[in-house]
Amino acid sequence: MKIKKLFKKPRILLLIVFIIFAILAINPGFTKGVAIKYVAFNSTAYIAGMRSPEEATSLRDLEVILYINGQKINSIEDYAGMITSLPINSSIRIKTNKAEYALLKTSNDIGLTVINAPTSNIRKGLELAGGTRVLLKPKEKITEQERQQLVDVLENRLNVFGLTDVKIKPADDLLGNKYILVELAGATKEDVQELLGKQGKFEAKIGNITVFSGGKKDIVYVCRATEQQCFAGIRECLPTNGKYYCKFEFGIKLSPEAAQRQASVTKNLSVITTESGQQALEKKLDLYLDDKLVDSLLIMADLKGKAVQDIAISGPGYGTTKQEAMQNALKAMKKLQTILITGSLPVTLEITKLDTISPTLGEEFLRNALLIGFLALIGVALVIFLRYRNWKISLAMMINCAAELILLLGFAAFVKYNLDLAAIAGLIAAIGTGVDDQIVIADEILRKESFYSWKDRIKRAFFIIFGAYATTFAAMLPLFKAGAGLLTGFALITIVGISIGVFLTRPAFAAMLEVMLE
Amino acid sequence: MFRAIFEKHYKKLALIPVVLLVISIVFLGIKYATTHEIINRDVSLKGGITATIYTEKEIPVKQLESKIPESYVRKLAEFATGKNIGYIIETSAIDEDQLKSILEQEFGLNLTQENFSVEKTGASLGQSFYKELVIAVIFAFLFMGFVVFLIFRALAPSLAVIFAALTDVIVTLAIINLINMKVTAAGIVAFLLVIGYSIDTDILLTTRTIKRKEGSFYERLVSSAKTGLTMTFTTIVALLLASIFTTSYVLKNMFTIIIIALFIDILSTYLTNAGILYWHEKRKK
Numbered sequence: 001m002k003i004k005k006l007f008k009k010p011r012i013l014l015l016i017v018f019i020i021f022a023i024l025a026i027n028p029g030f031t032k033g034v035a036i037k038y039v040a041f042n043s044t045a046y047i048a049g050m051r052s053p054e055e056a057t058s059l060r061d062l063e064v065i066l067y068i069n070g071q072k073i074n075s076i077e078d079y080a081g082m083i084t085s086l087p088i089n090s091s092i093r094i095k096t097n098k099a100e101y102a103l104l105k106t107s108n109d110i111g112l113t114v115i116n117a118p119t120s121n122i123r124k125g126l127e128l129a130g131g132t133r134v135l136l137k138p139k140e141k142i143t144e145q146e147r148q149q150l151v152d153v154l155e156n157r158l159n160v161f162g163l164t165d166v167k168i169k170p171a172d173d174l175l176g177n178k179y180i181l182v183e184l185a186g187a188t189k190e191d192v193q194e195l196l197g198k199q200g201k202f203e204a205k206i207g208n209i210t211v212f213s214g215g216k217k218d219i220v221y222v223c224r225a226t227e228q229q230c231f232a233g234i235r236e237c238l239p240t241n242g243k244y245y246c247k248f249e250f251g252i253k254l255s256p257e258a259a260q261r262q263a264s265v266t267k268n269l270s271v272i273t274t275e276s277g278q279q280a281l282e283k284k285l286d287l288y289l290d291d292k293l294v295d296s297l298l299i300m301a302d303l304k305g306k307a308v309q310d311i312a313i314s315g316p317g318y319g320t321t322k323q324e325a326m327q328n329a330l331k332a333m334k335k336l337q338t339i340l341i342t343g344s345l346p347v348t349l350e351i352t353k354l355d356t357i358s359p360t361l362g363e364e365f366l367r368n369a370l371l372i373g374f375l376a377l378i379g380v381a382l383v384i385f386l387r388y389r390n391w392k393i394s395l396a397m398m399i400n401c402a403a404e405l406i407l408l409l410g411f412a413a414f415v416k417y418n419l420d421l422a423a424i425a426g427l428i429a430a431i432g433t434g435v436d437d438q439i440v441i442a443d444e445i446l447r448k449e450s451f452y453s454w455k456d457r458i459k460r461a462f463f464i465i466f467g468a469y470a471t472t473f474a475a476m477l478p479l480f481k482a483g484a485g486l487l488t489g490f491a492l493i494t495i496v497g498i499s500i501g502v503f504l505t506r507p508a509f510a511a512m513l514e515v516m517l518e
Numbered sequence: 519m520f521r522a523i524f525e526k527h528y529k530k531l532a533l534i535p536v537v538l539l540v541i542s543i544v545f546l547g548i549k550y551a552t553t554h555e556i557i558n559r560d561v562s563l564k565g566g567i568t569a570t571i572y573t574e575k576e577i578p579v580k581q582l583e584s585k586i587p588e589s590y591v592r593k594l595a596e597f598a599t600g601k602n603i604g605y606i607i608e609t610s611a612i613d614e615d616q617l618k619s620i621l622e623q624e625f626g627l628n629l630t631q632e633n634f635s636v637e638k639t640g641a642s643l644g645q646s647f648y649k650e651l652v653i654a655v656i657f658a659f660l661f662m663g664f665v666v667f668l669i670f671r672a673l674a675p676s677l678a679v680i681f682a683a684l685t686d687v688i689v690t691l692a693i694i695n696l697i698n699m700k701v702t703a704a705g706i707v708a709f710l711l712v713i714g715y716s717i718d719t720d721i722l723l724t725t726r727t728i729k730r731k732e733g734s735f736y737e738r739l740v741s742s743a744k745t746g747l748t749m750t751f752t753t754i755v756a757l758l759l760a761s762i763f764t765t766s767y768v769l770k771n772m773f774t775i776i777i778i779a780l781f782i783d784i785l786s787t788y789l790t791n792a793g794i795l796y797w798h799e800k801r802k803k
Contacts, residue, residue, distance in 0.1 A: 130631075135643065137643070173646065173650055174650040174653055174654070175646055175649065175650060177646065188631070189614075189636075350640070351640070352639070352640035352642065352643040353637075353638060353639050353640060353643055354636075354637075354638045355635075355636065355637040355638065356631065356635060356636050356637075357635045357637075358572065358630075358631050358632050358633060358634060358635045359631075359632070360572060360632050360633065361570060361572060361635050364603075364765065365765070365766060368763070368764060368765045368766065369766075371763060372759070372760040372763050372764050372769075373760075375759040375760060375763055376756035376757070376759055376760045377756075378759070379752070379755040379756040379758070379759045380752050380755070380756050382755070383748070383751055383752040383755050384748075384752065387748050421704075421766070421768060421769075422704075424769075425704060425707070425768075425769065425772060428760070428769075429711055432753055432756065432757075433714070433718075435749075435752055435753070435756075436715075436718055436749040436752075436753065439745060439748050439749050439752065440722060440745060440749070443741075443744065443745040443748070447741065460725075460730075463725060463729075464721055464722050464725050464726075467665070467666075467669045467721040467725070468714075468717065468718040468721055470665045470668075470669075471662040471665045471666065471713075471714060471717045471718075471721070472714040472717075472718075474658065474661030474662055474664075474665050475658035475661065475662055475710050475711075475713055475714050476710070477657075477661065478653065478654035478657040478658060479654055479707065479710065482647075482650040482651055482653070482654045483647050483651065483703060484643075484647075486703075487703075487707060490707060
């Protein structure tokens with residue numbers, strides 16, 4: 001009887017409608033497989049017709065790989081094991097939840113970045129999922145337009161380097177400082193320092209004349225992997241002083257103007273015979289990265305005065321073993337290629353904050369957050385029960401806390417907000433405030449002096465609740481901007497949480513008590 | 519009996535939090551004069567690194583602290599079983615690579631992305647974080663004072679609310695110093711919540727005692743204290759459980775600050791604020 005009455009209350013119905021929307025936004029479910037986060041351009045997978053998801057795609061709408069060559073894929077481990085176990089030049093049949101693809105495996109990298117298939121649309125932020133967060137501050141004052149330019153170059157640089165799960169956004173603080181906030185999954189500290197912390201000003205000089213520099217204007221093409229017309233890889237490896245030295249080399253194509261510039265400089269140089277008996281020009285081609293000499297290349301005599309467009313760039317890599325030296329050389333090559341393609345940053349950036357959170361710690365943190373959330377709720381239920389000795393009130397409060405949690409998570413999923421540590425603290429603050437308000441309502445309703453009507457009592461409770469709401473709201477406003485955006489999550493979730501409370505769950509709670517205690 | 523005590527001695531009772539406030543201000547003043555700081559800022563507010571190493575191997579905290587210059591080490595353990603999970607190390611004196619090599623030597627471990635997390639804050643950024651958060655707290659005070667005045671449209675009750683919030687913040691600051699606790703950026707955010715919670719109970723008290731007329735002042739005070747104390751104790755119990763079981767120092771820091779402040783708030787609300795309101799009511803008659 002009473003349950004029927006509950007569903008006749010418009011406030012309760014409104015809450016139920018919103019909860020349904022929230023659950024739809026969270027879209028929980030159990031799909032086994034690996035979801036495709038990124039497909040590298042022109043990779044084997046790309047050629048087979050696979051594409052990267054649009055940036056705005058919800059997690060649960062990502063394309064999920066279910067089978068490879070008829071074998072069920074349940075996790076990243078399954079996927080990686082399957083791909084590496086197949087021999088080169090064999091065919092791969094990938095069946096996803098949307099289509100089937102046939103690929104030819106040419107190397108172990110088929111161009112896919114995958115994650116375990118998400119079980120909901122809730123996005124885990126840095127502290128929960130692990131990853132790297134970098135806060136960059138320009139070393140000089142910049143305009144808004146310059147900052148946007150910086151964001152574009154950085155984004156391009158990280159993508160060219162092969163980092164796909166990257167979020168870059170401008171951030172400000174209360175003191176008027178401008179920052180750029182970068183969050184990446186699966187990058188190392190060294191990569192970040194090289195790619196983001198360095199301006200990447202590349203110059204090739206003969207004597208003190210710059211003949212070409214990094215970026216599209218002078219360099220029209222950079223060879224990134226050996227193909228028919230170009231070479232990119234390790235040229236030679238030699239032992240030196242108990243260590244190993246490997247030389248990487250890759251081809252680039254200069255613009256006609258840059259080639260002409262080089263020709264006009266080499267024209268005036270004289271030919272000498274080097275120690276090893278080669279005929280070369282008296283001056284070398286010196287390569288500078290951020291004003292530091294990285295390599296000097298001999299210019300062969302036959303190139304004198306010629307506007308050659310194809311040039312080979314080389315550099316060293318060292319290591320205690322040959323393997324290590326090769327790897328270091330290849331890494332250095334990749335970074336140099338990235339910088340040559342994307343050009344230098346308009347200003348130097350300082351890394352003012354660099355956080356790397358291990359994925360293991362992230363998982364541990366999530367487990368712990370769930371545990372303390374659960375314990376806190378038990379604590380609340382216990383105190384409420386001791387105070388009112390009425391299981392109906394305790395139950396109604398727990399239902400409302402759960403409703404608030406679902407609505408907040410639904411909101412975060414809907415606006416694609418990453419739940420990080422700050423946002424979780426906001427969740428706790430919002431639900432804590434919610435409990436306080438519900439106690440105010442319960443007490444007003446249960447008061448002995450019954451010369452007030454239900455409506456009046458609820459009205460009185462809401463006067464107090466609105467007062468408290470307005471002050472908390474006001475307190476959170478400055479936090480939106482403070483701390484270069486790192487506390488925005490806290491302010492946002494708290495404000496949304498208390499607003500949901502005041503306009504949705506508290507009225508529903510009052511209606512619930514009205515029916516249950518009548 | 520309580521009623522007689524309150525009605526007779528409300529002025530003296532109201533002075534208890536005031537005395538606490540004065541002692542705290544003197545204490546913080548001495549601290550500021552000697553160290554030029556009112557709180558012990560952690561690395562998130564002054565620059566430096568916080569590293570978390572994830573290992574079951576146990577090394578005494580003191581031993582680690584002696585090996586790492588100017589460091590502060592906390593042990594991470596699973597509360598239920600007491601099992602060692604790892605260590606959190608804070609230092610502003612050395613860089614990440616130096617710290618890593620010391621730790622690798624001490625623990626005999628190879629530190630990788632899997633078992634090692636590092637958060638590094640530049641000194642200038644830490645400094646500006648601190649400045650901004652202090653500004654945020656001051657703004658929060660002003661905004662809330664304004665809102666409270668709008669709600670009650672009377673000077674004495676509004677000032678009483680703001681005074682109570684101020685007492686909560688300052689006495690809590692002194693206690694944190696006394697127990698030698700470091701404050702993180704999140705810790706300062708906790709003060710914003712403290713102001714919010716503090717004002718909640720004060721608004722409840724003021725509304726029930728000033729805006730309503732049923733029963734005597736004392737009866738209204740008791741009914742509002744019943745509600746207010748239930749609110750405060752649910753929050754304290756929930757946060758106490760959470761702070762015991764959390765493995766995140768940032769959350770523990772926030773929760774501890776709020777718990778201390780809530781205890782102070784009980785005094786400032788039901789002794790001082792109630793006293794001022796009683797005096798305000800009596801004067802009106």
